[in-house]
Amino acid sequence: MTTAPVDPMLGRLIDGRYQVRSRIARGGMATVYLATDLRLERRVAIKIMHGHLADDNTFKTRFVQEARSAARLAHPNVVNVFDQGQDADMAYLVMEYLPGITLRDLLKDYQRLTPEQTVDIMDAVLAGLAAAHKAGIVHRDLKPENVLLADDGRIKLGDFGLARAASANTATGQALLGTIAYLSPELVTRGVADARSDIYAVGIMMYEMLTGEQPYVGEAPMQIAYQHANDQVPTPSSKFSGVPPELDELVLWATSRDPEQRPADARAMLDRLREVEGAVRGVAGPVPALYQPTMVLADTTATAETRVLNPASAPVPTALAAPEEQGEESAALSARASARKRKGYWLFALVLLLAGLAGGTGWYFGAGPGASVTVPVTAGLEPAAAEQVLTDAGFQVAQGERYDPEIAAGLVSGTDPAEGAQARRGATVTVLVSLGPRILQVPDVVGDPEAAAREALGDFTVGDEVVKQFSDEIDAGAVVGLLDASGAPLPAEYAERGAITLIVSVGAVPQVAGMTLADAEAALDAVGLEASQGEPQFSDEVPIDVVISAEAQNDPMRPGDSVLLVVSKGPDLVEVPNVVTGQTIAAAREQLEALDFAVTSNVPGFLEGAVVAAKQSVAPGERVKRGTEISVNF
Template sequence: MTGRIFNNRYQITERIGIGGMAEVYQAQDNVLGRRVAVKVMLPQYASDAAFAQRFRQEAASAANLQSPYIVNVYDWGQDDGTYFIVMEYIRGTDLKTGIVQRGALNQRKVAEIGSQVCQALSVAHNQDIIHRDIKPQNIMVQPDGNVKVMDFGIARAKNSVNAKTSTVLGTAHYISPEQAQGKELTAASDIYSLGIVLFEAATGKLPFDGPDAISVAMKQVNEEPPLPSDFNPDIDPGLESIIVKAMQKNPADRFATANDMRLALNDFLAGRPVKLAGAAVPGGFTSAQTRVMSPIEGGAAGADSTMVMPQPVKPVTHSGQTNYHGANTPNMPENKGGKKTGLIVAIVAAIAVIAIAALVFSGIFASGDPVPDVKGKTLEEATTIIEKAGFEVGTTNAVHDDSVAAGSVVSQDPAAGTKKPAGTKINLNISQGTEQVTVPDLTNKTPDEAQQLCDKVGLTMKAGTPAYDDKVEKGKISSQDLKAGDKAAKGSVITYVLSLGSEKVAVPNVVGKSQSDAMAALKNAGFEVSVSEEASSDVKQGNVIRQSPTSDESLEKGSTVSITVSSGKKSSEVPNVVGKSEGSAQTTLDNAGFRVSTEYQSSDSVKQGNVISQTPDGGSSLEPGKTVHLVISTGPSSSGGSSNGGSGNGGSGSQSNGNN
């Protein structure tokens, strides 16, 4: 496959992945000069009409999804029986790799990733498209920290696929209970899968695991998941409550939409209370599980007081699934006597003991004072708040963070709300703002060479409109919008212009023009000019006889056009034929390109038949084709040198072999 070119444009360079029905290759877009990813259907499926339709449907659906957090689909088509999709090439690491390498991630990072994935899912769900395979392997974390959701490979538009053929299982560790059971899916299925992804990112552990996919899928259906805090005791209760709500077995108990989940995550990131209507908050109780009890006779409460007692939560199993509901005392008869009243009091007391034990276990009644929340505060403000609460500021570390203003607290340890003894040191991470990096010089580099430079400093690239450039080789970068050597925020985008080489321009026709006009026309068109002269009987002196290249050709700007300019009519040197015989003179002048006219005259000094004189004289210049006039001797005159003008008696006469 390497080296193959699809649609005379996308040249395959290397394979970067393989899935159940397609391979993914890195390729070069030879038109726009950028790196792309090309997804190619495996050969065994290319001839299957059903799979081909599914592949085309995927391309059409994905192409309509426009979001900064979704991998862009640029093009798709068929080439020699092979179906392919051209996608944005993503640089970075998939979230699964990050979790495997580092374990549990920073809680803010987990929430940021979740919020961005929610935005991507909102775009898809608004078009009735369910991803169906949300997992960390399909979430790419880019060098700038933002994510891209990829591989809508088993996504389906709800209104476009036959229900009998639309049941497709995702990865067992992340599928929803309804997906494992083959039920009709809604957007809530993607929310459940995202809940598991965030669980794993926040704890480094999967909530359900097993020896095979079937056993894991069965656990998704039948078992309640552990709490994230079972694996990560330091997890923020607000973030934990979001994850727990997303992972509810009953789709109706999850977030109504991905956008609702995003808003909850954003509340957590902003330090606002996370409000989950009807959601069971870990370690606490919902409003439905809290009731007001009447005063208890003989109890500690005064006669006018009421006690708010939380009810315990117990698992209730039905339809193969376990859900948690408030436990009410079943079929309790109306209190009509002291024994029954005593029984009620005993039950209530037991409930109170259990509730208080749970609260103690959860840390609410731990000794010490709660650590104040100073996230988002300046160091000066945080110091004042911490010291006022009876604690001390510990170590302060400078960190880069693009979501927190420089000089403000990004995170703290111990976490806000944790109860600690007075004098405990609170360690703070202080934002330095977005990290600044030096912009590399991309000019005269290929896109791949430039990308390597950008990857080193954490910048991203975007191709602008290619343009002609006389000074930069075709296929290399001629300019960039961020100036080389300047500072830019890490993650910034550099827009570059790829050179198309020198622009070719039609050569103007200058034949017959004056030399000055011809040179002006050629130079205005972007050419250099070389001039030579040549005599011409047909072209006026100073005008162009011919040019090279001719006007039906195109040249790159800066090329040289040669013109030949007339120096005037041609002339040749007239041979000297005085003293020669008439026949010899005639031959000499004919060979030199001249015509000849003659007249005859007696001469005492020139032998009869020889040339007495010529006009023009020998050695002078004359255009070829012109006439040279000869005077031929008839010998001495009979009258002793005088002539009577007659030709028959040796006098003078004339004739012509040519025309003047």
């Protein structure tokens, strides 16, 4: 069974306080996890910078800047930041956890939103952004992914990772920051941003919410950037005719290429949005500033008398109608008001029903039987202890077995689903008890090259170090034999992943017989063998100081072992003495036989006491081999 890799952060305790439970999302700079604050016993979102960015001071500075920027804001439409710190090599940021979806998720599900829904969301976004602008903070990365729609109806602005203090012209420090689809012309052309750059991004978001698509598309990012810098964003109604002119005008005002022609900040745009909310919703007059919109995800399209919004001034009232026309108009307005009222009741009932369903679904999957729970770590525990851990986590437990080369037999090897995986509360988790390693047949690799042998022994753990050994039969670099973990010869069957040491041939021991002693010693030293000398011997065939024989002192021979060298003393020659100088025959015989010569004489035995007066067959002083026959005669 193949399982997906487990995120190593799951289950980890950050800074001794935050217990990581599950992963929420992953971005280019960090990953966001759901965690439990053990100190305050509450759920939080913890944002952890990617490890490969930890050494990049630019990213670390930006990460800390997010915490500082968001911490300066206290607004119901801005995600709260609780904590920021460093645990070992991990920089982290602790934020308010909002179960729900993002505006991007909503757009994927509904393609485009109604004008009423757009106004609801933009009212909250602009309110949060106005608080940031008032605090002197430019967000610089506004996009649907950073607008959070909580399950309880709250709408919040998050991810101040690119935020920084605003000035008249805040330089980005890089060519482009933020997502290319929402970059203002001044960011593209000059690399500077202020509050009006955020307003441009808000205008692009409004266009996308009303039409279901972004105003500029292209195959390459620079194509999109070029259009932002050189083209005017079209009105949403040119794509979808149901968009009220008031929202057309707001989008055009927010996305003007000249920053001077846009709202000065989010507060100015929010005030204008609330002025036209009444017209968009079919309510007479502007909606009060304290109006709290309710998101309705049904597809409702309101029709109302409209008026042209002049970005540079307040709306201009129209001329009064004639009295009879006023009466007809009043009746029509009353009829429309009654229809809207009835429609409002139905919509209110629908909202209550959907809220109840969402609440029940949220309970079922959040805390009820359908909730997902992280499978705890049980590897290495006794089966009874592992079963208790899983039962406490809310799972049913079944027993299973599997071979495991690392976990001792009888202990828990793991679970199915694997530890760290998400499983439904009450689901059955199988505890897999280790049977120990499998016993496998060892392949025959003797005579194979070392690399081929290592590949063939892939089910075992072959050490990097090898034992070198001399061999007359196996070529250098090929395997001579195998050793087990204790250094003994490897048996035919062996435990899976058991430690194996290769014995590799370094070739044959050099043949040094017939070499001079000096050459023999050099040849043996070259292959890591030591030369020792035995007792020199006479030899009629081998010249003096030449090696007669070389005898290996170990079997098998390995580098560092010794070879016994026997060197020739040459032929065994003896100098013949002068035995015919007044000695008796008996004395001459005794002297020659003492030197291992064979002695003959023509003198009868009873006369051996006589003095030699003749001659010897080998002249005195001559060197001859031992055992040579020498005659001593009268």
